[in-house]
Amino acid sequence: MSKRELENFKGCLLGGAIGDALGWPIEFLGIDEIKDKFGENGIEDLVLGAFGKAEITDDTQMTLFTAEGLLRNKVRENLEEESEADIDFTTIMHNAYLRWLSTQERLPKIKDKILHNSWLVQVWSLSKLRAPGSTCLSALREEEIGTIDQPINSSKGCGGVMRVAPVGLLYGMEEAFDIGCKCAALTHGHPSGYLSAGFFSALISQIVSGEDLKEAVLKCLSLLKKYPNSEECVEKIQLALELVDSNELSNEAIREIGEGWIAEEAISIAVYCALRFQNDYKKAIIAAVNHNGDSDSTGAITGNILGAYLGVFGIPNDYIENIELFEQISEMAEDLYIGYEESDKWRNKYPGK
Numbered sequence: 001m002s003k004r005e006l007e008n009f010k011g012c013l014l015g016g017a018i019g020d021a022l023g024w025p026i027e028f029l030g031i032d033e034i035k036d037k038f039g040e041n042g043i044e045d046l047v048l049g050a051f052g053k054a055e056i057t058d059d060t061q062m063t064l065f066t067a068e069g070l071l072r073n074k075v076r077e078n079l080e081e082e083s084e085a086d087i088d089f090t091t092i093m094h095n096a097y098l099r100w101l102s103t104q105e106r107l108p109k110i111k112d113k114i115l116h117n118s119w120l121v122q123v124w125s126l127s128k129l130r131a132p133g134s135t136c137l138s139a140l141r142e143e144e145i146g147t148i149d150q151p152i153n154s155s156k157g158c159g160g161v162m163r164v165a166p167v168g169l170l171y172g173m174e175e176a177f178d179i180g181c182k183c184a185a186l187t188h189g190h191p192s193g194y195l196s197a198g199f200f201s202a203l204i205s206q207i208v209s210g211e212d213l214k215e216a217v218l219k220c221l222s223l224l225k226k227y228p229n230s231e232e233c234v235e236k237i238q239l240a241l242e243l244v245d246s247n248e249l250s251n252e253a254i255r256e257i258g259e260g261w262i263a264e265e266a267i268s269i270a271v272y273c274a275l276r277f278q279n280d281y282k283k284a285i286i287a288a289v290n291h292n293g294d295s296d297s298t299g300a301i302t303g304n305i306l307g308a309y310l311g312v313f314g315i316p317n318d319y320i321e322n323i324e325l326f327e328q329i330s331e332m333a334e335d336l337y338i339g340y341e342e343s344d345k346w347r348n349k350y351p352g353k
């Protein structure tokens, strides 16, 4: 059951980016407005932006910065001299998200030192403002760093879960769960806010190791149940599973789960869409974005899941050809696939701090 193919890594990140981009033009539209604008079936094709490509949003931006932070942490773990590793995991990930923040607004001078040597910060089009989540912005502006033990707020918005797919590409199921929670708790202090992220990370991990999709969801659900305060998340994911087995139309089923602005709804909508249309990436993300709620985030999470499951060749070509930042997203997927390399070039690309 150890599969871990590059095409699944690429599928995960590109699949998420495409779901994000498909949902972006309708993020703030109700279903009636969506139908008025795009027809009875809703939005099905990527809308091209000013530069001729479909635009990704904060979900994909932050996913890339999560990946960069995790790869830097791998270098930290591999530093031979312990004295060199004078920074912990939490601070590395916090710095990674501060670099994302620096692409959205000017940081106070004192934080400038964390910006150096990041190839992502140099990617000009990553600094576009695409409705960044207000909780992510406000939590990262704080001096304190949010953790599970010292929550920075009581938010369970979906901004914690929508960005953690790379965790599952780098770690085994149980470790991915823990690390996914920690990454989300930096900005989202409510248990449902970070446990949804733990579940999502663990699910991606199971998928890329070759597990059947339904089996992977069930395993991660069992793991989720072991965590304190997980009842709310468990209930929503169980509802998604029941709806997959029902005759309910997908739009009705999604309405029953919620709108996806909050974390446990977003992950459950994604689990529902991925399982319901598990052999058809296109149908899954179309279902995942055409509703009243947070379309780009539910599209991104669904896209991460099914992209990882079906691989990049399971994603229609016209989506792949039209997605913004295709090369950079592919490069990040390749680097996650490598994980760590003992070379100066790698350490310069991902300094262990």
Ligand SMILES: [Mg+2]
Binding pocket: 057, 058, 059, 130, 131, 296, 297
């Ligand atoms: Mg977004």
